[in-house]
Amino acid sequence: MLEKYLNLASKVAIFKGPRSLEIARKAIKAIHIQDKISKNPVLIKVNFITTKTWETGATTDPLLVEALVQEISRVNKEIAIVESDATLTQADNAAKATGILALCDKYGIQFSNLTKIKDKVTIKIPDSESIKQITIPRIILDSHIISAAKMKTHLDTTVTLGLKNMFGILPDKNKSKFHNKGISKVIVDINKVLKPVAIVIDGFVAMEGNGPVSGIPVKMDLVLSGIDPVSTDATASRIMGFDPHKIYHIRSCYEYGLGEIDSIQILGEKINNVKKKFKSA
Secondary structure (H helix, E strand, C coil): CHHHHHHHCCEEEEEECCCCHHHHHHHHHHCCHHHHCCCCCEEEECCCCCCCCHHHCCCCCHHHHHHHHHHHCCCCCCEEEEECCCCCCCHHHHHHHHCHHHHHHHHCCEEEEHHHCCCEEEEECCCCCCCCEEEEEHHHHCCEEEEEEEEEEECCCEEECHHHHHHHHCCCCCCHHHHCCCHHHHHHHHHHHCCCCEEEEEEEEEEECCCCCCCEEEEEEEEEEECCHHHHHHHHHHHCCCCHHHCHHHHHHHHCCCCCCCCCEEEECCHHHHCCCCCCC
16 A cells, blocks of 8 residues: 555646546546545545635636545545635635535535634644644544645735645634735645645636636636645646746745655646646736
């Protein structure tokens, strides 16, 4: 099993096709996600920074989440979809507006607003760049986390993908205080102590320009997946026309040994065949 994990650690799958469960499932199956999620509950961390729906490029497509639920449930029935409140958006409202609550009803699974969970634990961050510790719901430590991210540009971090999506695990509603501490460094600190078992990036409709909320939708018809969060984000960044070495949180996570930035085996589509130069935020 360890050998299989190491062989997959720097592989990233890229699948292109019309928005469909089939394309999403192909990307998920390519990274053998079932091998890593059998022991603990599974939390699918979506990106719900706003109540805007998937076609705006702002939030995780419920179709991608449905594909994850279908594949995960083959080996594990303990599944929940999670998000925390943003400064201007309540996660429960976003879950309803984006169709996630309807999806939860369909499959009999729970949506959990991390901001409302009372049972929390504090984790110290070794060699922190910005924050010495984080306080998160205990369920995060007791579960497998899948980062179901969105392919977007971001005013402060250039891109928001799998690594940045983990920032939303912090239950604090006032997230601006972390931006004031240097958001890119905070992202690095979080990913030092919380590593998802898989990253699946929704690129069916991405966002360029004034992201992460008010940018321009970009129809990419892509889903990316990987086990290594740095490799997955580096690959997505290259598809978007950005050099991951010049994106602070991706480069720093690589330098801390959290994943690979260059030695990546691409499965499926070639980067050059699907890349597009995104407008920066």
